[in-house]
Each structure stands twice: as C-alpha cells, then as structure tokens.
Amino acid sequence: MNHHSSRYDVAIVGGGVVGCAIARELSRFELKTVVIEKEAEVGFGTTKSNSGIIHAGHQSPAGTLKGTLEVRGNRMYDRLCEELGFGFSRIGELVVAMVPEDLAVLDELKKLGESRGVPGLEIWDKARLHREEPNLAKNLLGALYAPTAGVINPYEFVFSLIESALANGVTLEIDSPVEKIDTDNHGLTLHTPHKSIQSRFVLNCAGVFADRIAQMAGVGDFSIRPRKGEEYMLDKRLKGLVRRLIFPVPQKTTKGTLIIPTFDGTIMVGPTACDVDDREDLATTYEGSDEIFNFVRRLCPSIGERDTITEFAGLRAVSSTNDFIIGPTKIKGFINVAGIQSPGLTASPAIAEYVVEILKKEGLSLIPKKNFLTHVKGPARFALQHLEAQKELIQKDPRFARVICRCELVTEAEIHEAIDHGARTLDGIKFRSRAGMGRCQGGFCTSRCIDILSKRLNCPPTAITKRGGGSWVIKEMDS
Amino acid sequence: MLGKMEATKWQGKYDVVVVGGGPAGMGAALGARDSGAERILVVDREAEAGGILLQCIHSGFGLHYFKEELTGPEYAERFLKRVLDSNVDVFSNAYVSGVATDSSGIKQVRVMNEKMGVQAIETRSVVLAMGCRERTRGSIRIPGTRPSGIYTAGLAQKFVNMHGYLPGKRIVILGSGDIGLIMARRLALEGCEVKGVFEILPYSNGLTRNIVQCLDDFGIPLHLSTTVARIHGRDRIEKVTVAPVGPGLQPDLSRSWDIDCDTLLLSIGLIPENELSQGLGLALDPVTSGPVVSSTLETSMPGLFACGNVLHVHDLVDFVTQEALLAGRFAGEWAQGVRRPRDNIKLTAGQNVRYCVPQTLAPGREHTIYMRCKEPMKPCVLKVGDLMEKKLRFVVPAEMITLKIKPDLLERFRGDSLEINILPAVGGGSSEEE
C-alpha cells in the first residue's frame, strides 16, 4: 500500500454503533468525515454482541449521563427505523419481582423512570402478570411494565447507519487499526498500517480500546475494564414463550439475567457480567452458561440448555468513572466518546446529537447539506413476505427463487443484496441477510455463500474469511 | 446431469408428490409406482437428485440391497435411472417451502423454482423425504471463542468431495459418528494431519467397520470418554483443550491437555430435517425428532407419509430404501382411495430400547420394525411383549436393529400396547451366529 495522507474535518476512530451514529449525524452537514475501523466491517466489536434491547430508561442510576442519554435515545428509534429500515419493535419490558422485597424496588424504579420522563410505566399485580405471560414461573409476584422498551437487530442498525453515512459522503476505512496519533499545531494525524490520516477533530469511539486511543493522543486520564457478557440463543421452536422482555430487578453490577424475545422471534437468554483483563476475551464458559440457565429457569421453568443453537460473548467498555465519558480533552480537537457501556446501544443516536453539539461548541461550523438523503432501502426479507409479494419478487429477479439458507429461507438475491450493501465476509453476509443464523448454523449455506462471495469479490474461495483478518475458511488441496 | 427436468414438462396435478430426491425420495417414488399410482413427482432443492449420497464418494452402499459394494453416487444413479425409467417426474432446483391440506384432504405443495416462481402443486398424497441435518456446536455447548475452522463433518465432506477444497490441515474430530470417521480417512488421504477422534461416550457412535477401516488402518487414535472442553483462537481456531469425562459426562479439567489444530470437525449426531414437519404441526416423537408414524408410515396427518432420515436417522442406505419403498406404496394406495383401519396396537420402547419406528401396528400384515438400543449389550434377547423373542449376538447404538413381524403373530394378541425390550441373554453362550 502506498503512503498518502488526506485531510478531514472529523475522523472517527471506531466503527461501532456509536461511531457510525455520529458519522451519520455529521453527514447532514457540509463536512469531510472519515470512519476508521480496525476490523473487516463495521459493527464487529461490541455492537454485534449484545442483548439488542432499546431500554425504556427506568433502570440506569439517577444522576448519570448514560441515564439521560438512554431516555433521549429511546425516543429516537421510531423515526430512525422508518428511515433506515432495520429490525426494531417496541415489545415492552417487564421487571419481575421474585421475592417480596422486590416489590418495593419496582415502585422505586417506576418513580425514577417517571422523573426522567419514561412514559406509560405500570405496576402489574401477580394475576395480571400471569395472564399476560402464562409461561413465567408461577411464584413471580408482580412486575413493572414499561411499554416503550423494545428489541432491535443491532447489526442491521449499525449497517444501515454506515450505509446512510456513506450515501451522504462519509468515507470508511476498514482493516485500519489506528496505531499512533501525532498531535501538533496543524492538527491531529492518525497512523494506520497503510495510511496516515489528518483531521482537525478526532472522535475516540474505540469501545473497549478507547483508553488506549486516548493514551496515544496523550490524554490517558481514564481506564477501561472489559466486562464480559455471555448470551445464549435458543431454537425458534420456543418462539412466543414470552412476548415481552423479562428482567429481574437490577443486580449489583448489571441489569441481571434476562429473557429476550429477539426481533426475529427467537428467544435469547443472558447476559452474564464478569470483569476480564483480556480485551479480546470473547470466550463463553461452563460457569457462564450454568449461571444463566440456573437463573433463567427461576423466571421461566421450561427454558433449558438443550434448546441452545448458538452462544456468544460481548465486552462492555466499563470506564473508571462507571459512566459515559464524552467531551473535549486538553488536546485540542481530540474528543472522547468513551466508556460507552450498556445502555450504549440505546443511547447511541442521542450520543451522536450530543457529540455534534460539542463539536459546534469547539468551533466546528455546521452548514446543513441541502440534499441530505434521509432514507436507505432495507433488505428485501423474502421469508417475511406474503405469497403474492414473493411471486412479484421472483418475477422481478429469479434469484429470489434460489434458496441459499434453508433454516431462515434466505434467497440468492438477498445474498447479492448483502454484498451490494457492503458485506465482505461470511459474517457480514450472515448479519445482513440472516443466512447461517438458523438452527443448522451454516451447515447448508456456507459453501454457497463462499461461492457467491468469491465470484462477486473476484477472488479465489480460499481468500474468503469468516470475519476478516486470519479467519480463513478453506484451503487449497495439495495435489 | 442427473434428474434435470424442464419446468414446462411437469403436470399441474399429481397422485403422489415426494419431497426430497435422496434415496428415500427415490425409493418412495418407486414404491408409489409399484402400487399403481399414476402421476408421481419427486421434488428436490439441489441441482441433481441423489441427496447426501452424492457427496459420499466412498464405497459401502448397497451391500444389503444390491449385494454389492457401491459408492454413494453409484447407488443414487441406479435408483435415479429406475425412477426416470418408471416415468416419474423429477423436478430439481426446486425448494418445497410448505405443504398444506384442505378439508377434502387434497394437499398443496408449495414449490419455489427459478423458472416457475412460487407454485402450489396439487396432490392426493405426500411423502416427506427431506433427510436430516447435522448437530452443531451450539447443541452441545463447547465453551471458548468463536473462530473460523469449526465445521460439521458433513460440511467438510462437501468442501472436499464436491468443491475440491480442504477445511484445514491439522484436524481434530469431536464425536465418532460415521461421517466423522469417513472424513478422518478422507483427510488423512489428502495429506492432512488428523490428530484424533474424541468421543464423550465410552463407546463409538459409528459402525465397527468404519472404526477399523477409517481409523485403525490409518493409525488415527480414538479417545473414548473424552471431550473437547474449550476452543481457543481469535480469528482461526488455534487449539482445543480436551479432557476425560467423569460421572455425568462432566469434563475433568484437572486431567485436560491441549492440542494444536487449525480445524475442528463435529460429528456429533444427525437430526431429522423437521422444518416442514413442524410447520404442518405433525405429532413428533421426542426421541427420534421425526414424525410419529403408523404401520403404513403415515404421519398424524392423513395422506402424509414419511421415510428415510427425516423419519429417524438411519446408518445404512439399504434400510432407507426398504422403508421408502413401503412408504411410497402406502402413499400410492392412499392416492387411489385405499383406506385402512387405524392401527390398534401401540409399540413402546422398554428396557434398553431408545425408540422404535413405526410407533403403532395393526394385525394381519407383515411389519418391519426399526429400532435402536440405548447401550451396547452382548449377547442379548430382543423381546416383543410376550409374543416373540430373538437372540442377538450383540447390539450397539450405532447400528439400527430391524425386526420383521409375520402377519399372523399379532392375530393372537388381545392387548392394545406392546413393549419391546432388549435384555441380557440368560446363560450366555447360547448366542446366535451372525
């Protein structure tokens, strides 16, 4: 690669949901913006590995920035969903009381939520709870109902954010870890293995690595400790087991172990909360799964390990202040957007607006674009269409009649669409189209996806990876 | 190319539609033809009929049925030729996305195909023959990271035999199912380093002949009562921790060791492909995961039959064919209006019997019962209620047991339920020769 440098108004380090939400927000203005991401695609950090909940806002502690931005963020999702077409549904949330002492906590949460402006909170008695959710453990005593809580496909959200940003002129650099930052009078220079990027402002959105990026700029006054959360996805056979998000009352370090009916209808259980030292420790453990299933059975007795189809872990970027750290630093132009732990997904669009305000205060002039494109086209989702709509799709494009993923009924046209929208890896295809997400976990579709991807990217099948880097999939035969 | 059919040739209405064109589907089509049914269609989502056989290029098929040893594709080809010669329509590259039935019992099979779009095909009876899928990492919970390089053995087989690529070079195999054993040999022949096969149970889940021919002959170690307890590696798998298991099959990490590898193959079991069966709301057997069937291989929905791996997982294709011919015959008869009285004897799995198929019987007909034991036992006696017993030299879970029941046997029986038991042979020594 040749070393050339380009000059931007704003460089965003980290293409997670926070970086991408900010990028889209900035793309409304006449600015030169770049997103720099070390992985092969955006969203491959914590953003794709979480519970996918858009929290109502009654759970975060009082007086925190994360609490304020959480409530603000929640309100923004209906419009975002309409514009960007990601999977999102306000299915509502129930915080359930397991022991009599919990009932008082429900009242406190309700008061806290109301003071922040969370709408529609209700206390449900035992009878109401079991009428609405008949599969929950019979000894649960009551619940706080929050109708505005929802579920989202976080990967679809982040992909649609970057797509919108790119459509509005933002630049994306993938496979580009920032390794060094120079600060001098001319501004800030970010060095990646194959490029140097100059920018007037740098936004540090590097998730669990944000303290390292801050240190590179010489402002290492906080630290990040990863807190791992394991999640277990269950077979879609259990669809409908619960209709709303089920939370216990908040635990010491987290919101507790939850039952999550995902946007696509599968049930997920988790997460755990365990502080770890290694920032790449995404391993699931025997202890984690025991903890989750033993706890969840107390909420819903019919859930068991045997229904697991896959599991994963994500790392929360817990900062030394235990709150979001968002703001300018002593280095002119270097702005932290760090410590974005849970509810960072919920808060991300509000974080984006908040950061734009900061940039304005710091002297960035914001001239709105006349031709900002608000909408991006969502995926076609053949499986969810009615017969007539399916027929129409096939008429327009016969590739809709070729089934690539049998479990989730994903067609060849949708794989091409995923590639059109930026997928470069098998995981990129999976998270965009759902191919490989079902119960056979890619047994059927992997070779087909490799085939299509290698043709489209014009590379040999051996060059295809699961998620970039050294994650190769197949090798050439010797003979 | 095998079994290609032009979209224009096919007819709008059928007597029997068979979903899946593997050995089960083709056997069912032939059975239906034998019964006298006229318009028969086999639908398969792949470009060619033949099912899983097409990727099994090793020999070992047809020993029972043809009395000679064929490769998978050879076995498939023989059947496909018979199917086409019998004037059965075979429709490939066509995916069945649903089956529905109306109040008169006429069924609609929804098929997707590039040339024809989505179509509902009308038929009197349907045979489900969709085969099975492999169990994955998620279904057995192996802690650790999620790198690339972890495949089911069948997917690895597809890479090697159908596409000409290797899944990796340094291989560890978890589970001793037949596909894993076959792949151990296949990859060893391709110059890969196969580091061992690890099986959590104290005995193998594969056929004895595969242990000998695929592992022993290649010096590949089989570690029984041992499992993979952790996966390591960020991008690509780098090593696994294996550990012997104690009581309750819990890994004993104090005795674990690490093995460097770039690939982990899983051969940990097969499950009937029950997407359509579930969609139809068929009664499923919790043990086989396939539909519950009567002695005519009819599911809980009248006129809908099932056979092959979608019904219960078979180890030998010959028995798939045998079962499918029957299912096809009954489906063909149904299409021609034959209605039999309901079965009145329930078959239940007793001691050391994991399951038996079919789940019910009727007097006055010959039956073949397929079953599997829970644990190895030798020598032993197979008892059908108090009606009959058969001595067996040995039983192992990997090998399906078949039992023929003569038409007159049940005539004398007055109860409504028969239990099948496999018990240790008393007095030993008296075992029947193989």
Ligand SMILES: Cc1cc2nc3c(=O)[nH]c(=O)nc-3n(C[C@H](O)[C@H](O)[C@H](O)COP(=O)(O)OP(=O)(O)OC[C@H]3O[C@@H](n4cnc5c(N)ncnc54)[C@H](O)[C@@H]3O)c2cc1C
């Ligand atoms: C188990 C779990 C469950 C959660 N559940 C919820 C929930 O239900 N609701 C909710 O609101 N929140 C939830 N969260 C929190 C939420 O996922 C995070 O707050 C959010 O994803 C953070 O986004 P981010 O963009 O800051 O981080 P990330 O997605 O991690 O993005 C940071 C990016 O920076 C990149 N990067 C790092 N270093 C460099 C470098 N040197 N150069 C270039 N790029 C770099 C990374 O590759 C990464 O893509 C959960 C978190 C976890 C772990």
Ligand SMILES: Cc1cc2nc3c(=O)[nH]c(=O)nc-3n(C[C@H](O)[C@H](O)[C@H](O)COP(=O)(O)OP(=O)(O)OC[C@H]3O[C@@H](n4cnc5c(N)ncnc54)[C@H](O)[C@@H]3O)c2cc1C
């Ligand atoms: C790797 C391996 C090695 C084996 N080795 C031996 C051996 O050495 N000797 C031996 O005798 N037996 C062997 N067997 C066993 C034997 O091959 C199988 O039991 C037999 O092929 C099962 O036949 P089937 O028709 O039920 O399923 P399959 O062969 O799987 O056929 C099912 C067909 O249905 C199609 N289908 C599924 N769903 C749909 C849908 N919705 N729409 C349209 N089409 C659909 C599939 O594409 C497939 O073609 C082996 C099996 C495997 C997997």
